[in-house]
Amino acid sequence: MAESRSNRAAVQATNDDASASKLSCVKKGYMKDDYVHLFVKRPLRRSPIINRGYFSRWAAFRKLLSQFLDCGNETSHAKKQILSLGAGFDTTYFQLLDEGKGPYLYVELDFKEVTSKKASVIENSSQLRDKLGANSSISVEEGQVLSDHYKLLPVDLRDIPKLRDVISFADMDPSLPTFIIAECVLIYLDPDSSRAIVNWASKTFSTAVFFLYEQIHPDDAFGHQMILNLESRGCALLSINASPTLPAKERLFLDNGWQRAVAWDMLKVYGSFVDTQEKRRIERLELFDEFEEWHMMQEHYCVTYAVNDAMGIFGDFGFTRGSGESMNISSAMSP
């Protein structure tokens, strides 16, 4: 039954799972996040492989986000926007504020059921509410939080016209450099919807980075089990067969208007992109006895980033920045 393979509530519940996993990492010392605990009712300790995996995802995301926030500052393109699709209970905005890196505008979108819960937590936690500033309004019923630099809004991402409306309601400036995030979001949608979102994003934002983190390789033994297991909990990976490999993830962007795109699997990301010192630090946190599975898990996830560079500020943005290595870039120009 298509309904039981993929249902809205189960997909939304992946947010709760991810939040609990992030809290598990934080409690073990993998990363700092002073706010995620506000969103998790029952703290759970995850296995070391899950902790390390969430850390690697967070580290890659933060490193690319930092590059984005630094890009073009010399040329006074300092006003930056961040758009988080399917943001769930993510706390990046509040952490960035603490780090003194709060962007000009941070917009989070998700289903109303999720944004309502988030709005409620924000309303009831002074540590979050106080960071919004003077001109803020919170509506739990509407699932909406509005403030000068942070906006939380409800939308079904599959509805492109509504997506357009909500972006302009949020006062996003499409000409400003924008970092768009989709972490395990598009993969749950049908392929037409995920393509449409990628396409819309490219048409809308001319100087932008799209950060995608999601699964690949449904066809091998591990991938096959992953598909079965996720289907059995109602969050089938509806888009995975449309983009099952790294080149296919790159094509998803290149074929939908993005200028360049690079996809690396998480094994490579962890091995070659995450800072060595950070890896040494976290590898000491727990006894880790799951190497074969670690390889398998990480090989079935990837980070793909796509770039539109109308302002010409993303010249050296990416995985190999500063490494001296020639970038293995797929671009719209090459076959």
Place this chain on the structure above:
Amino acid sequence: MDLDQWISKVKDGQHLSEEELQLLCEYVKEILIEESNVQPVNSPVTVCGDIHGQFHDLMKLFQTGGHVPDTNYIFMGDFVDRGYNSLEVFTILLLLKLGKDVHPANITLLRGNHESRQLTQMSFVPLGGTLSIVLRLSSQCMFFRYMVSMMSAKGSMATLNAWRYCTDVFDYLTLSAIIDGTVLCVHGGLSPDVRTIDQIRLVDRNCEIPHEGPFCDLMWSDPEDIETWAVSPRGAGWLFGSRVTTEFNHINKLNLVCRAHQLVQEGLKYMFQDKGLVTVWSAPNYCYRCGNVASILSFDENMVSHLFKSFLLNIERDVKYFNETEENNQMRGPRTGVPYFL
């Protein structure tokens, strides 16, 4: 003590009571204490790798390879953790060791790195006068389900005692077995401190696995495509290569080192040019996630006469492969809880 009744109980998915488990553990320790660090075993015998709490797959293993005592077995450790039925797996293996129609030599249980308090530990957090158990490894903890079923009856002390009885048995499990003097079976691998098999005999094994040294290495090391030794990413044991293995086999007049410890997708994997080492893995679709095949490796009586390794013909050894049981395949409950990055 009614062994047959206990065996039926466990096969039916019930746990032994705290008292029954205590008695079982006491009796098995008396048998295990007699075993040598390098326990001699005669062929024919079937060697098995990690089970990791996959009880229904263990039943399938016996269907595939034959039941005790019709078939003799060596289990190379890692009976517990990860799978949902660690306690049942450990209990049934102890019951088979003790079986009334079974001679202790029919089944040999080696220690693996998971037969350790450190990896199966629970931590206890006093909470205003009452003890509340905080599971350190959540669903990985072998006592998660035992606790769920016992909590209502007797509460946390029962679980603590059960854990203590079992981890005490771990300290008695032997380190290795040697089949007909020519095949060494050990959970992990080799140690730079162990050049001869006699050096294994010198180890005092009646304790928790140390953090380093020969005992630790035998439980934690891995073969690698190198020549000699390298630091292991596991943080315990070593990586050891082809030259070291060939020398070890030569010095000790072995044909083969048989070990487990590492998941192999194909169930069985020979290492090195001379195939002097093989990894056997007996947990199919490990953790409901890996989609791998499992295997068991049998040595028949004829191996004694074979001085050369006939790998192509495989006449003296026979591999059997098996997949997860239909039961495991259909189990919706565990499938929905399998962890991924979401």
